[in-house]
Amino acid sequence: MKQSVFFAAVTAAGLSAGAAAAGTLDDVKARGTLNCGVTTGLVGFAAPNANGEWEGFDVAVCRAVAAAVLSDPTAIEFVPTTGKTRFTALASGEIDMLARNTTWTFTRDVDLKFEFTGVNYYDGQGFMVPKALGVSSAKELDGATVCIQTGTTTELNLADYFRKNNMDYEPVPIETNAESQQQYLAGACDVYTTDRSGLAATRASFETPSDHVILPETISKEPLGPLVRHGDNEWGDLVRWTLNALIAAEELGITSANIEELAKGTNRPEVNRLLGTEGTLGEMLGLDKEWAKRAIMVGGNYGELFAKNIGESTPIGLARGLNAQWTEGGLLYAPPFR
Amino acid sequence: MSDTHSQSAFVRSEILPEAPPPVRERGIVKWFRENLFSSVANTILTLAAIWAVYYLITATGPWLLNGVxxxxxxxECRDVLDGRTGACFSVLAERWNQLIFGFKYPDELYWRPGLAFVLLFVALAPLLFAKVFPRKLLVLTAIYPFLAFYLIWGGTIMVPVFALLGFVVGFFVYKRLVLQSASMGLLGAVVSALVFWYVTGFLTGYMSNFLALEPVPSRDMGGFMLNMMLGVICVSLSLPIGILLALGRQSTMPIIKWISVVFIEFIRGVPLITLxxxxxxxxxxxxxxESSLDLILRVIIMITMFASAYIAEVIRGGLAALPPGQYEAADSLGLDYAQSMQLVILPQALKISIPGIVNVSVGLFKDTTLVSVIxxxxxxxxxxxxxxxxxxxxxxYWELFGFAALLFFIVCYSISQYSQWLERQLRTDHA
Known part of the structure; x- marks a missing residue:
């Protein structure tokens, strides 16, 4: 008797866990907060400011989703994750989505059973060298000592690149980004390699950034984007289209300054559909008409978020590059809102 | 006789005044000769040390003094310094509260952990300086954990009150049952306390606003406060558990013995970071x-398990060092197991174990920084x-990690100084 009760309890628990996994949107609405996984701190992408509020480019995605679902961009429980804990946190249901500069790769998407819902930053591995070295291309780095973070894909990319170009290098293995900055400045290595956004942030923190150059070559593709669990397509759609809404808003010229004006109705049907004055796109997602308007109003469209957090006017000073709209030679291409 | 006397040309009629010792043998010169330049090798070492100190001061002095x-x-720091060497302490000035309390603890509530920290010394004093303060003050120590919980986490006061009462209930059950057998007493105490907590758990649900402070969830805690909390909680929990494990390992009852052995050996065989x-x-x-077992609680359990296994082995060393005559003497006085342990064996064994226990505690306190990895x-x-x-x-980097090192050094050095003082206090051999 007791045993059967026990088994029944376990089955019930299993069923409710399954149900919970199937309806993330309902869970989030019932809870009233979005559990969003972020990094423990990465310049420009996610870090708490002096008042303890999270800021950054990845954080902006969380805030847009929270605004779309809960009408409140602050109704978020930020769950800081490290490179080692991020995937278990998502898989175990501790977080509803992960926005943590995570590279979209085949194994992560297929084998780890996650669903990448788009790309919010196209990154790639690059090299930084002191200007005094007189190097202008990565092809001239034969025989260099290279500071490299161990256990990352950057390590493998580096080996591939040097082998492909028949060059030798001497790796200086480093544990963390902070350590590698010190090692590089102390002259322990000639070259520092990591994602270009990281190189730019590192270079910006140097006393004399102009003494260092980031070489033009990009040796890997690192599309970074938010991801959710497999198996809850409605929730995946919601995160995907919230990101698309931010990107499309830039393409359509919707900014935080003119959105109130445009939301009264325009003669441009796609703007109207996006902002909810025409059509029923919001209802299809299980939200209301103004979901995208709220998401965009948090911090503006994609371009505004980029400029505010990592753009050329910030200390990090990243150019749009690949992250420009497709109409301007970049890779950002939001599918039509129709 | 008088004849020889009269022939003398000079007779000293008074004692010479004492001459001062030669310059080489007195004052600062003597001290220098004896302590710094007593041999060629020592002279070289002294000169090397002076150079090292000079180098350190000239290297760090401007950095510290020019600090912004x-x-x-x-x-902006670099603009102000304009090329001079100097530290950028502004980061400490701006973020000191985040370094101490974490970035999410509400700043209008900083007084609560602050007060808990001050009260920690009030609570520790009767325990640490038992000869100075009357024994009755130990009540403060017993109340402190519950008061600190109330201050740091907030919520209704009924939770810590019922938790405290649970321990009181357990204590009285132990007192009654221990006369029959020590393990009966322990088991009865644990069971009755658990029952009490289970029952009162329903009550606190209804009284959640009674004398409530604004609750702070534990994931909002951070900074040095988190290190202190983990260190203090885990060390103070692991001591009693470690004692029980050490006694269990020496027990003649096979099941208790094997449970203790397996627990200790398993935990010691696994790195803390894995746990x-x-x-x-x-x-x-x-x-x-949605489970309520939050991360801090899970981490506290893991670190406590880790520390108890180590402390158990340290105390086992103390128990093994006692001559068998002590055990036999206790038995011959007619003391039962609990009495002989409390009155004869443990006071001596724990005294021997102090350096080891302090060693484990200091190591554990520094290990709390490992939680940054998770x-x-x-x-x-x-x-x-x-x-x-x-x-x-x-x-x-230097400013921040230097600050962290300073905080940890202060705490660890104080612990180590206290333990040396305690060893001198407890010394009975008059050596």
Missing amino acids: WTTSSLS LFVANVVLAYFLPP SMFDLVGMIRGPILGAAEWNGV
Whole structure:
């Protein structure tokens, strides 16, 4: 008797866990907060400011989703994750989505059973060298000592690149980004390699950034984007289209300054559909008409978020590059809102 | 006789005044000769040491003295310094509260952990300086954990009150049952306390607003406060558990003995960081996502288990060092097991174990920084994550890690000084 009760309890628990996994949107609405996984701190992408509020480019995605679902961009429980804990946190249901500069790769998407819902930053591995070295291309780095973070894909990319170009290098293995900055400045290595956004942030923190150059070559593709669990397509759609809404808003010229004006109705049907004055796109997602308007109003469209957090006017000073709209030679291409 | 006397040309009629010792043998010169330049090798070492000290001072002096305290970012620091050597202490001035309390603890409530920290000394004093303070003051020590919980976490006062009462109930049950057998007493105490907590758990649900402070969830805690909390809680919990494990390992009852042995050997065979990953990552799969067992609690359990295993072995060393005559003497006085342990064996064994226990505690306190690896924002986690991740402070290392080292040094050095004082106090051999 007791045993059967026990088994029944376990089955019930299993069923409710399954149900919970199937309806993330309902869970989030019932809870009233979005559990969003972020990094423990990465310049420009996610870090708490002096008042303890999270800021950054990845954080902006969380805030847009929270605004779309809960009408409140602050109704978020930020769950800081490290490179080692991020995937278990998502898989175990501790977080509803992960926005943590995570590279979209085949194994992560297929084998780890996650669903990448788009790309919010196209990154790639690059090299930084002191200007005094007189190097202008990565092809001239034969025989260099290279500071490299161990256990990352950057390590493998580096080996591939040097082998492909028949060059030798001497790796200086480093544990963390902070350590590698010190090692590089102390002259322990000639070259520092990591994602270009990281190189730019590192270079910006140097006393004399102009003494260092980031070489033009990009040796890997690192599309970074938010991801959710497999198996809850409605929730995946919601995160995907919230990101698309931010990107499309830039393409359509919707900014935080003119959105109130445009939301009264325009003669441009796609703007109207996006902002909810025409059509029923919001209802299809299980939200209301103004979901995208709220998401965009948090911090503006994609371009505004980029400029505010990592753009050329910030200390990090990243150019749009690949992250420009497709109409301007970049890779950002939001599918039509129709 | 008088004849020889009269022939003398000079007779001293008074004693010479004492001459001062030669310059080489007195005052500062003597001290220098004896302590610094007593041989060629020592002279070389002294000169090398002087050079090292000079080098350190000239290297760090300007850095410390030119330190900038008032800017709002690293680049502004560099503008102010304008090429001179100097530290950028502004990061400490701006983020000191985050370093101490974490970035999410509400700043209008900082007085609560602050007060808990001050009261910690009030609570520890009767325990640490037992000869100075009357024994009755130990009541303060017993109340402190519950008061500190109330101050730091907030919520209704009924939770810590019922928790305290549970211990009181357990204590009285132990007192009644221990006369029959020590293990009966322990078991009865645990069971009755658990029953009491289970029953009162329903009551606190209804009284959640009674004398309530604003509650702060434990994931909002961080900074050095988190290190202190983990250190103090885990050390104080692991001591009694460690004693029980050490006694269990010496027990003649096979089941108790083997449980203790397996526990100790398993925990000692696993690195702490692995246990922390289990707490953070693996348990998340087993527990339902909304479970209330929060991360800090899981980490406290893991660190406590880790520390108790080590402390158990240290105390076992103390027990083994006691001559068998002590055990026999206790038996011959007609004391039962609990009495002989309490009155004869443990006081001596614990005294022997003090250096080992302090060693484990200091090591454990520093190990609490490992929680930064599982994305908790303790002092090191705060520095590595949020503060170095802020665009305005990226690149400040020496100032931040120096500050962290200073805080840890103060605490660890105090612990070690206290333990040496305690060893002198407890010394009975008159040597």
